[in-house]
Amino acid sequence: MRIEASPEFFHHVISTPTNWVEMNPACIGVEHTRQGRVLTGRPAETGDLVTQYVLVGSSDTVTTSHWEVTASHPGREFAISDRAAGAHVAWNLTENGGATEAVRESSAGSDVDQYALDAARGLAERRWRELGSVIARDRGTGALSDYYTETNEQVVGDGETRGAHTAMRVHVHPEAAPPLHVHTREDEAWIVLSGAVRFWFGGRTIDTCETIDVEAGAYAFGPRFVPHTFRTLADSSEVIITNTPGKVEGYFLSIGAGDSRDDAAHQDLFNRYGLVVFTDQLPPQ
Template sequence: MSIGLVRNPGDGSVFRYYHSEIEQVVSTTETNGAVTVSRLNMDRAGAPPLHSHSREDESWVILSGRVRFWLGSTSLDKCDVYDAEPGAYIYAPRFVPHTLQPVTTTAEVLVINNPGALEGYFQSIGADDERHDTDHVDLLAEYGVTVLDNPPPA
């Protein structure tokens, strides 16, 4: 049994997800499935479609940049919209629709999923110049994720 974990920025393994870079800060295998934590460097074109999770709660901590969040409805135009600055904490429990997009050119975000496991989806997609989320609806469903609307316009 582990006594704990300390992981500094850059100590985790790095992989590409579409055209974004993700550092796996803490993997689900390191926490016995309790949590997955990733550091995401994203730009406006890296915004995911509006979606919900049936298996995990998701939280974000804004490390740099300014990020807009859409929460709470099955369409972007009916969601509550919030802007989050560096240091902000955002929480979306399972089944709550959400998406996010940098307001600034880029943003660095810590993404926390409880319980862990979703990291397998991100790692299986790999690198690509553009997002193709609708091509992976079946794989997303295997992870309990449902796409509800398009991503915010870049």
């Protein structure tokens, strides 16, 4: 059977036990364990154990089956065995013209195999379509937005990544440095393309922060909940700023143009996007 998704993606769908509930209407739950540790929403690897809870017909009787994963090779095969019941299931996957050719064999018989193929194909193709497209965007081709005295270019948008990520290109000037602040919902990272940038990390005041200077080509990462700020050491530095996940993009788009920074006027936006801003803690000029 041909499935419009990559073999690696389809393998992820069929090897993640929590998907089995969606692919089999009689299945009401699973428990996936690895070396005694319970996992949720993770692909199963060789040696993992999966307990499946299944309703019998239209009754309220629940049966359990205990599967051991005997083969899990992304993009190639996935196999499970219930040795006590003498049952086995094996999926073989090959790439064909950008799609997956999937063959399923089991001790249950061809009718069940075909039903399982149809159910897995439907789930995989829905999820595959939801992923969106690959994005490659040259400098100067993204949407522009005003942010106080700066103009930012959207490299990739929150809506293009299903909320996973947002990135913008900025040309930062010394007077536009943000006050020390904390993101409570997203991680932030910076790629310095030109100029030089000083970062302050880790303290509740500028004086108690660690200071790090970087030049063009540098990458810096600031985890959520860690106070930080930055300022260009050159007249202007070009920086790509990324946030993961990407909902905080709405904050930057909401500010608009201004003659100077006025962070104290935007406490409502800080609350909405989970930002804690120490407006009196500005990087020294």
